[in-house]
Amino acid sequence: MTDNLQQQFKNNDTKFDFDKEINRKNSYSKKWDKYQGKDIIPFWIADSDFETAPAILEALHQRVDQGVFGYTEQGSTGVREAIISHLSYHYDWPIKSEWIVPLSSLVNGLTFSSLLAGNEGDEIIVPEIIYPPFNFVVANTKRKRIRIPMRLEAERWSLDLDALEAAITSNTKMVLFCNPHNPGGTVYTEQELLNLQRICKKHDLLICSDEIHCDLILDEDKKHHPFGNLNKDAANRSITLMAASKTYNVAGLSFGFAIIPNEEIRKKFAKDVLEKAPEVNLLGQVATEAAFKHGESWRLQQIDYLRDNHDYLLREINAIPGLKMFPLEATYLAWIDVSVLALDNAESFFENAGIGISAGVYFGDKNFIRLNFACRRSLLEEAIKRIKKAVSEL
Numbered sequence: 001m002t003d004n005l006q007q008q009f010k011n012n013d014t015k016f017d018f019d020k021e022i023n024r025k026n027s028y029s030k031k032w033d034k035y036q037g038k039d040i041i042p043f044w045i046a047d048s049d050f051e052t053a054p055a056i057l058e059a060l061h062q063r064v065d066q067g068v069f070g071y072t073e074q075g076s077t078g079v080r081e082a083i084i085s086h087l088s089y090h091y092d093w094p095i096k097s098e099w100i101v102p103l104s105s106l107v108n109g110l111t112f113s114s115l116l117a118g119n120e121g122d123e124i125i126v127p128e129i130i131y132p133p134f135n136f137v138v139a140n141t142k143r144k145r146i147r148i149p150m151r152l153e154a155e156r157w158s159l160d161l162d163a164l165e166a167a168i169t170s171n172t173k174m175v176l177f178c179n180p181h182n183p184g185g186t187v188y189t190e191q192e193l194l195n196l197q198r199i200c201k202k203h204d205l206l207i208c209s210d211e212i213h214c215d216l217i218l219d220e221d222k223k224h225h226p227f228g229n230l231n232k233d234a235a236n237r238s239i240t241l242m243a244a245s246k247t248y249n250v251a252g253l254s255f256g257f258a259i260i261p262n263e264e265i266r267k268k269f270a271k272d273v274l275e276k277a278p279e280v281n282l283l284g285q286v287a288t289e290a291a292f293k294h295g296e297s298w299r300l301q302q303i304d305y306l307r308d309n310h311d312y313l314l315r316e317i318n319a320i321p322g323l324k325m326f327p328l329e330a331t332y333l334a335w336i337d338v339s340v341l342a343l344d345n346a347e348s349f350f351e352n353a354g355i356g357i358s359a360g361v362y363f364g365d366k367n368f369i370r371l372n373f374a375c376r377r378s379l380l381e382e383a384i385k386r387i388k389k390a391v392s393e394l
């Protein structure tokens with residue numbers, strides 16, 4: 001997007017209120033229901049507490065008011081057009097409508113990608129640390145997981161490409177990749193992606209690039225590069241997974257999509273989706289279309305709010321003895337080193353403090369916790385108070 005257009009969106013007169021308190025208890029919220037009846041504030045699962053963009057609410061209201069909820073098209077013309085213009089506008093990625101495979105869940109997208117990796121027993125490379133389903137989809141599809149450590153250098157996590165290449169055998173068929181990375185918040189540079197693509201080309205590996213967090217870049221100096229848009233070879237060997245769900249807080253509406261330029265790969269993937277996955281949700285398509293067509297000024301204001309939350313958390317967490325957080329380039333998921341506290345069970349320690357976090361052990365490192373800061377600032381302030389107290393009493 002040109003700076004000029006960004007500025008126009010920022011100058012939009014409507015101010016959205018991210019401090020607004022919304023009671024999510026007893027509203028079918030997985031995040032809040034986990035601690036029903038307890039004085040524990042949830043900062044675990046990756047959805048935000050923000051009311052979604054008014055343009056999305058309006059589109060949903062209109063569709064609900066029609067009152068008929070029969071079977072829906074799997075990727076209506078409207079949502080396909082919105083995806084095409086979103087990817088062209090933000091990432092200069094000229095995709096074709098037929099490359100889009102609608103998905104009710106990106107975790108299913110990881111599963112169907114994994115099924116494309118050779119046969120049972122073949123190897124898939126998975127970074128560690130990683131969003132936990134990356135591991136279980138490999139097991140569920142009876143492939144063998146090859147873990148490649150992420151490196152922490154200059155306060156930034158990245159995939160160790162030397163270790164990755166060294167681990168490749170004749171049975172290795174795929175890399176499951178996450179960009180921006182969850183957890184860790186890394187936005188890979190174009191050069192890093194090209195280096196990965198060259199390795200994939202040399203060893204003829206497929207790559208599934210999960211880019212669900214790509215519209216949540218916090219670092220102003222960073223830009224997201226879709227893997228499938230790097231060059232022709234990358235397009236030919238990649239499955240890129242995306243959704244409006246994280247950015248616009250519509251994950252409960254079950255709509256995402258894969259972009260697969262290679263026809264042969266796409267046909268196999270789409271056949272599995274058709275035969276094995278639940279169909280996509282009607283309202284998820286309506287929400288995604290509205291988000292991508294009319295949600296940009298809301299998204300930009302949300303990014304500003306998240307940046308402030310991030311900076312606040314970074315300052316406060318690093319002032320607590322025993323805790324260490326590194327700046328994130330993207331996502332609203334802080335990855336915090338608590339190793340100095342030597343906790344037996346990080347989850348219960350923080351729950352006893354009144355804070356519901358995700359324990360790092362599920363992501364591959366028990367020395368960390370993950371804290372979702374996509375919430376109103378006052379909740380974060382309360383979290384910091386509770387964490388400070390619990391740590392000082394250890």
Ligand SMILES: Cc1ncc(COP(=O)(O)O)c(C=O)c1O
Pocket residue numbers: 046104105106107108131178182210212243245251256
């Ligand atoms: C990297 C990544 N992929 C996929 C998902 C889940 O996607 P879905 O809800 O569409 O299955 C998440 C949710 O946190 C995620 O962080």
